[in-house]
Structure formats: structure tokens, C-alpha cells
Amino acid sequence: MYEVIRKPTIVDVARAAQVSTATVSRVLNGRRVDPELVRRVRAAAAELHYRPNGTARSLQAGATRLIGVLVPDLGNPSFSELLRGLADATGTHGHRLLVADSKESQDEERALIHELALHCDGLVLCSPRLPLEELARFAVGPLVCTNREVGGLSMSSAGVDSYAGMTEVVRHLATLGHRHIGYLAGPPDSWSNAERQRALGDSAAALRLQVTVVQAGSTSDDGHRALPALLAAGVTAVVAFNDLVAIGLLAGLREQGLDVPRDVSLAGFDDIPVAQFLAPPLTTVRLPTEEVGRQAWELLREQLQQAGRHGTVRLPTELVVRGSTGPAPDTV
Amino acid sequence: MYEVIRKPTIVDVARAAQVSTATVSRVLNGRRVDPELVRRVRAAAAELHYRPNGTARSLQAGATRLIGVLVPDLGNPSFSELLRGLADATGTHGHRLLVADSKESQDEERALIHELALHCDGLVLCSPRLPLEELARFAVGPLVCTNREVGGLSMSSAGVDSYAGMTEVVRHLATLGHRHIGYLAGPPDSWSNAERQRALGDSAAALRLQVTVVQAGSTSDDGHRALPALLAAGVTAVVAFNDLVAIGLLAGLREQGLDVPRDVSLAGFDDIPVAQFLAPPLTTVRLPTEEVGRQAWELLREQLQQAGRHGTVRLPTELVVRGSTGPAPDTV
DNA sequence: GTGAAAGCGCTAACAC
DNA sequence: GTGTTAGCGCTTTCAC
Numbered sequence: 001m002y003e004v005i006r007k008p009t010i011v012d013v014a015r016a017a018q019v020s021t022a023t024v025s026r027v028l029n030g031r032r033v034d035p036e037l038v039r040r041v042r043a044a045a046a047e048l049h050y051r052p053n054g055t056a057r058s059l060q061a062g063a064t065r066l067i068g069v070l071v072p073d074l075g076n077p078s079f080s081e082l083l084r085g086l087a088d089a090t091g092t093h094g095h096r097l098l099v100a101d102s103k104e105s106q107d108e109e110r111a112l113i114h115e116l117a118l119h120c121d122g123l124v125l126c127s128p129r130l131p132l133e134e135l136a137r138f139a140v141g142p143l144v145c146t147n148r149e150v151g152g153l154s155m156s157s158a159g160v161d162s163y164a165g166m167t168e169v170v171r172h173l174a175t176l177g178h179r180h181i182g183y184l185a186g187p188p189d190s191w192s193n194a195e196r197q198r199a200l201g202d203s204a205a206a207l208r209l210q211v212t213v214v215q216a217g218s219t220s221d222d223g224h225r226a227l228p229a230l231l232a233a234g235v236t237a238v239v240a241f242n243d244l245v246a247i248g249l250l251a252g253l254r255e256q257g258l259d260v261p262r263d264v265s266l267a268g269f270d271d272i273p274v275a276q277f278l279a280p281p282l283t284t285v286r287l288p289t290e291e292v293g294r295q296a297w298e299l300l301r302e303q304l305q306q307a308g309r310h311g312t313v314r315l316p317t318e319l320v321v322r323g324s325t326g327p328a329p330d331t332v
Numbered sequence: 333m334y335e336v337i338r339k340p341t342i343v344d345v346a347r348a349a350q351v352s353t354a355t356v357s358r359v360l361n362g363r364r365v366d367p368e369l370v371r372r373v374r375a376a377a378a379e380l381h382y383r384p385n386g387t388a389r390s391l392q393a394g395a396t397r398l399i400g401v402l403v404p405d406l407g408n409p410s411f412s413e414l415l416r417g418l419a420d421a422t423g424t425h426g427h428r429l430l431v432a433d434s435k436e437s438q439d440e441e442r443a444l445i446h447e448l449a450l451h452c453d454g455l456v457l458c459s460p461r462l463p464l465e466e467l468a469r470f471a472v473g474p475l476v477c478t479n480r481e482v483g484g485l486s487m488s489s490a491g492v493d494s495y496a497g498m499t500e501v502v503r504h505l506a507t508l509g510h511r512h513i514g515y516l517a518g519p520p521d522s523w524s525n526a527e528r529q530r531a532l533g534d535s536a537a538a539l540r541l542q543v544t545v546v547q548a549g550s551t552s553d554d555g556h557r558a559l560p561a562l563l564a565a566g567v568t569a570v571v572a573f574n575d576l577v578a579i580g581l582l583a584g585l586r587e588q589g590l591d592v593p594r595d596v597s598l599a600g601f602d603d604i605p606v607a608q609f610l611a612p613p614l615t616t617v618r619l620p621t622e623e624v625g626r627q628a629w630e631l632l633r634e635q636l637q638q639a640g641r642h643g644t645v646r647l648p649t650e651l652v653v654r655g656s657t658g659p660a661p662d663t664v
Numbered sequence: 665g666t667g668a669a670a671g672c673g674c675t676a677a678c679a680c
Numbered sequence: 681g682t683g684t685t686a687g688c689g690c691t692t693t694c695a696c
Contacts, residue, residue: 019682020682020683021673022683034681037682049472053391058387058674059688060673077407077409080409083406096430099415099428099430119387220609224609248609254611277582279610352666353667353691358665369666388688389689392671392692393691
């Protein structure tokens, strides 16, 4: 008996079991087959350490059961959470995730979308940074964007209502007596950021508040760096693009000997797990990020079942008031 | 001109360009071809919106350029970081990541490994929870484990030197005068946890320190819940399985009116990004997690190039002393 | 330099 | 029930 060097195929199993490849296939896929033959096939497969080739199956089936996911930054906990929701939902339907990180680069994003599309049945683009008209070109296959408006294009969209969330947090701050609010802006290409900034502008106008926008980013370091500009502006409350940014700012304020919320109130977006454990616990707009992932899969599944059937899901946010926001300090 | 309903294949392009499929293939893959034909093929491909089928390519090539990655919890920032390193490294070699989350379940882990293996050229198992002997059965293809000893088995291993890290942090605490140290243990199946606990035991014995181990887990909630047991034991310093757990405990201590580090010193593992922004900033054992991901790819790549060629990489840790550890309180 | 044809490993008609 | 065979879409000899 000679060792098979190359990986055993269904042909090898068939030969060893003295049956046809069709029978092997049937046994492997649980079709009705004579018990004796089942036994022989099973034995041969085990003997040869046979493992079916997924690629060949996919080619034959015309589908890979792979879903491509593109995120701007794998390190951001809020994308991890989305990924988790997505992995969970797709997993129950036997689909797996092909994950790529565009590192906030539009060029990478473009290249990766092209590449992922070759291997996947559908694509989920998380907070894509590419302009809408360019995204439209990829809408040839099943496609869902998260946290990104898609206009009337033939793709689906799942996201949260950032506008309402921001409106709510601004109202909360206004109620506490704050008249000058700072905003630590997120990545310039981020649609969520634009949406939050727009809501802030609208709310501030309606409530006659002053607003100072400082460009930050999406990480704690970005928030930390933004402190000086914020202090110079003389705001009494700050809303950060996300919790990570808020955390960086919080640390900076503490280093300056400023107390939160006595001297400055602070709120974030996301409600990442650590938010509640900070000192003070962070007031934040909770986003159902994991649920966005699950909804994205549902939308994609609809497209998979019936091409061209796209929809939009916008999930509500919830203001979680904790210790980092308080009454505005008395002003002279 | 009728619309092609099914996706256009290389045959459609060949027909439209009046050339053979071989020529189309050559053009697509940048082989030498008559410029005029190149033009025609390009035009036809564009006209038909042709996209090559990645599955067919993979089948023909005998490789998918897909790497399966299994993590116990996608929500844990330290796995995100590893994923990032891995995505980065594999990406530069044209490989993509097939990601699955076992949710800390051994059954899921087993099932997912089987499934991933069908579609991938190689596997990276992050902190696998399955017993070693079972893992060995999967070592038929290229395989790398992270943060897991693999004995003499035919697989590679990339990880950090948890033992040395724990030894260092214990010495640090002993130097500060602590004589009774608490350990918030991680997931029971985690090899890293076992390693850290072993190091703690050894160090404590050498330094004649008392140790109290409290079972926690890997999340902040786990750390938070462990507080009562720890207080009852009367420790003056605590080492947590990871930073997340430490954060939960830190919040709990604060709620009890206890000051860190005046009343209790606290240290974690990982040095996740928020660690430095906490109040007080967290003393922790920094693990080069992203680098572990990169090294895992290098080890896998070696196996891909030459079957059976496995190795082990153990990266050094670094104690980062911040504000959460201080002198032991005077004891009566 | 180009085309015809074989074949990657599997499944699904289709005959028997 | 089981075997034979034709593909799935692509790349790659091998002739020409």
C-alpha cells in the first residue's frame, strides 16, 4: 500500500471503497444509499483521511457561502462588535465571513472591495469611506452598507439614527444649562460623523447654543490631542465622535486638573463596554452596533434570495446618562 | 443584443472579443498577447461587466489564498489587535482572512475548525480551548496556534511569554512591599491563564508571598463581580488576567470608596489602548499582540512553502508601570 | 502568439 | 439504488 502524496480526492475514496464517485458524494451528503456501501465509503474516507474540497463544492454549487466584510479599522471596538453580530447571524445560516481592513484608506477600500467580490456571495461594507457614486459601481452583486446613507441606489443599508442620538444629547446638555458645546469631530470621510455634526448644528441653532467644532478622529489619542483647542474655545460641555475619543479627552482634562463633570461635561457615542467603568462613568449615546450587524445580514439575505430587493434599516439610539455630564458651571 | 442573465464567464468574453478563452485568460493575467487582441478583450470584458470567478481560479490553482482564523471572542480588543496584525501581514502577501468566532465554546471551536479547513490554505487558531491531543488531529494542514503551547506536535505556535510577564509584575509588587496578592483568573480553558497562574505561584513561593486566586473570566463584568471575594481575602494588590478584568475591578473598588493604589494596587495584562487613559492609568504587562499576529503569519507561510516545517515564536512582554500600583498600605 | 482541449474536485442529471 | 458522464469557470499544456 503506497502513501498518497497529493491530497486524496473523491476519486481516491471511490476507488478504495469500490464504488462510483457519485455514491461517495451521496454518502457524504447524506442521501439514501445502501448501508453496506455507506460503511465502505465511510471506512475508505477515514482510512485516507479524506476531506472534501470546499472550493470544488463552491464552484459546482455556484455559491461560496462566504460574505465579504470590509471595515475601516479592525482595532476599533465598535467594528468588532458589528463583526460579532454579523458573524453570529451569518453563522446560523452556514455562511462565513471574509474580513478585510481598509485602514481608513479609500484606495485600499476600493481594491479590497474588488477582491472580496470575487470570492463572496455578498458584501457588507462597514462605514465605507468611498463617495456614493463610486460605491454604486459595486452594486452589481448583493451589497449592504452600514452607517452610510445610500440614496436611491440598488443596495441596502443598515445603521443607527445618529441624527436623533445627537439631538437627544444636545437637548440633555442644554437642559443642564450648557450654552457652548464643543464637538470632537470624527474621520472626515465618515458619514456618521457628518450626520452627527449636522444634527448638532441644527439642534444648536434651535436651542440658540454656541458650537465649536474641533477636528479629532476616531481614537483616544485623537481625543487627547484635541484638548488644547477645546480649552481655548471655552466650552462647558463636549460631545465626542465616539467613546474612544471621549476617553482620550477625559484623561487629558484630568491631567489639566479639570474635573468632569464639575468643570466640563463630556459625552460620547457607542457605549463601548468600558464606558460604564470609567471615572466618572461616561454619559454616551448607546448604539445597537451588534444588532446593526445582524440586520445587515438580514438585508443581505433578502438580496441573496431575490436579486435587486434592497431595503434600509435605521435603528434607534438611546441616551445613557451617567456621571460625566452635569450642570454647567456658573459663568460670570 | 440580448442581456446576459447569468453572470458573464470567460466564454462570453471570448466570444464577444472573437478570441479563444485561452487568450482572454492570458490578457487577464498579463501574459504577452497581441496589443490588438488585448484591446478587444478589454473592451469585451468591460462591455459585459465581466468579473472573473475567484472560486474557479482557486480550484484550478489548487489554493484559495484564504487563511482561516478562529478566535474565542471577537469582542475582546486583544483578539481584534491580533486580527489586525494578521490581516496586515497576510494582506501584503495577497491572502485574505476567513474569520470565525467560537464564543468560547469547545464544540463550536471543533465544528468551525473543520469547516474553515475546507476552504482555506491554512489555519490560525487563536488561544484555542480544545485539549492538545484533539488539536493534534487537525494538524494535517498548515496550522498555527497563538498563545498555546503545542508540545512536540506538527504545528507552529506564536505567543507571548506570559510566564516572564507575570514574574516581573509580581516582583514589582513585592518590591512595593505587598505580601498578599490576589489573582483574578481568566477562562478556565485558557492556556495563557494557566501559564500566568503557574508563574504567580512560582514567584510567590520564591518571594514568600501569599496568594489568593479568585475565578473571574475575561470581561470587565467578570472583574467587577469578583470584587467581594477579593476584599474578603484581604489582599493589598491584585493582578488581573487581562486589562478588561482589571477595569471592571477598578470600577468596583472605586464604588466601594477604596482608592487605587493607596488602598489596593492593581495590574493587568495586555496594555489595551484605553489602559493608559484610566484613572489611575493602569499598570500592566504589555503584550505585543499585533506582532503575534504577524509572526503567526510568518510561521504559517513557512508551512505553506514547505509542509511539515513548524516552529515556535515566543515574544517578550514588558511591564508598564503606571499609577495603579503603589506601596503597600501599612498593616497593623 | 494563438487556439483546442484537458483537467482542477465536486455534484447532479440521466440512464440502467 | 448505483454508475456514467457532463459540466461549474478557469488556467495551462500542447500543437500549430
